[in-house]
Amino acid sequence: MYSMSRLLKESWALVEEQQDKVAGYFYARMFLSNPQLRDLFPVQMDVQRSRLLGAIVNAVQTVDDPEQFNEYLRSLGRDHRKFHTEPEHYETVGLALLEALRTYGGERWSPEYDQVWRDAYDRISRAMIQGAAEDADNPPFWYAEVVKHERRSRDIAVLTCxxxxxxxxxxxxxxxxxxxxxxxxxxxxxxxxxxRPDNTIDFHVRAIGAGWVSSALVRKVQTGDLLRLAAPMGSMTLDRQSTRDIVFVAGGTGLAPIKALLEELTKFNRNRWVHLFFGAKDRDDLYDLPALQELASRYPWLQIIPACSDDPGFDGEQGDVSDVITRHGPWDNHDFFVSGSPTMVKATMRTLAGLHVPSVRIKYDAFGDL
Structure with a gap:
């Protein structure tokens, strides 16, 4: 039995430095084979060009762990119903991917490499097609009206849909x-x-430099606009069976899922102490602090620790939130939830490793518009 992981990494190394060209060729072959596929993609392909190829490569390279990733791939298949993806589209994508890899792999691209990518992609596509089929009773997406739009800081808005x-x-x-x-x-x-009983959903959004969607949500979307929402995903959810105390670590608008988890805890929690470390660059970015403090005043088990990394006049913790948590504790018997930018999440994970927090007790969500 060949090592699928080893062969995938070996073969990707042959084309990795040319991945922009690989992506261009990949899309060209895909749209040539099926011109209707172009209508599934955004007008601006510059960001999308690297996004889809990167997602496929990452998924392929994790295919050696089917138990861990099968449910994720099935949920991804459900999510891709929003693009009106059909089973035959997967075959077109797979053939275009293999042709692009062969072309830029050159003379060193072997039949063995070809087969391992074919096998890996086949596993992925089958799981995604299965996930989509299992979700057939639900719509591919939902329409939601923006009923409230609040600007909370220079570039942060809270939308209620x-x-x-x-x-x-x-x-x-x-x-x-x-x-x-x-x-x-x-x-x-x-x-x-x-x-909520009325089914409304809040989103916390920061407009970032090249973020097409985030900028629109913060600066253009108005009350009364309709958004489209696709199927929920993600596993950063509460384990109601756990009796351990909880530490939430949120950076910027990474507060959003943490606040949802806090709201859920208010429905049933009686004996788990909860610490929330909320980090931002300055006090202006601690956009939801008053609401959090009001929540803590009603629930004695909740403690809020705000921190600013670049605001010397802030009357609270100073420094990156990933470092601030080391000034408190001990945290040797807690469940951790970490949410923020990829940089913030990586720094926090390194800190928790240094504090010997077992990885099985850490759930995280690294988000970004790009």
């Missing part, structure tokens, strides 16, 4: 969002609340 049909999700999960300003361009945002 009312889906026209109920969406079932677990606190801590995220949904893909599309606006009319950037059609066919979807980005993932976490719900910032637990399920």
């Amino acid at each position: 009312q889906p026209l049909q109920p969406i079932e999700y677990e606190p801590g999960q995220y949904l893909s969002v599309e606006t009319r300003y950037q059609p066919r361009l979807w980005r993932m945002y976490s719900s910032a609340n637990a399920q």
Whole structure:
């Protein structure tokens, strides 16, 4: 039995430095084979060009661990229903991928490499097709009206949306969002609340430099606009069986899923102490601090620790939130939830490793518009 992981990494190394060219060739072959596929993609292909190829390569290279990734791939298949993806599209994508890899792999690309990519992609596509089929009773996406739009800081907005049909999700999960300003361009945002009787969902959004969707959600979307929301995904959810105390670590709008988990805890928690470390660059970016402090005043088990990394006048913790948590504790018997930018999450994970927190007790969500 060949080592699928070893062969995939070996073969990808042959083309990795040319991946922009690989991506260009990949899309050209895919659209030539099936011109209708072009309509599934956004007008601006510059960002999408690297996104899809990168997602396929990452998925292929994790295929050696089917138990861990099968459910993720099935949920990804459910999510891709928003693109109106059909089973035959997967075959077109797979053939275009293999042709692009062969072309840029050159003389060193072997039949063995060809077969391992074919096998890996086949596993992935079958799992995604299965996930889509299992979700056939649900719509591919939901329409939701923006019923409230608040600017909370220079570049942060909180949107409250009312889906026209109920969406079932677990606190801590995220949904893909599309606006009319950037059609066919979807980005993932976490719900910032637990399920409500009126089914409204809050999203916390920061507009970032080249973020087509985030900028539209913060600066263009208005009350009354309709968004499209795709199926909930993600596993950063509460384990109600655990009796351990909880530490939440949130950076910027990474607060959103943490706030949803907090709301869920208020429904049943009686004996688990909860610490929330909320980090930002300056006090202006601690955009939801008053609401968090009001929550802590009602629930004695909750403690809020805000921190600013670049605001010397802030009357609170100073420094990166990933470092601030080391000044408190001990944390040797806690469940951790970490949410923020990829940089913030990586720094926090390194800190927790240094504090000998077992990785099985850490759930995290690294998000970004790019």
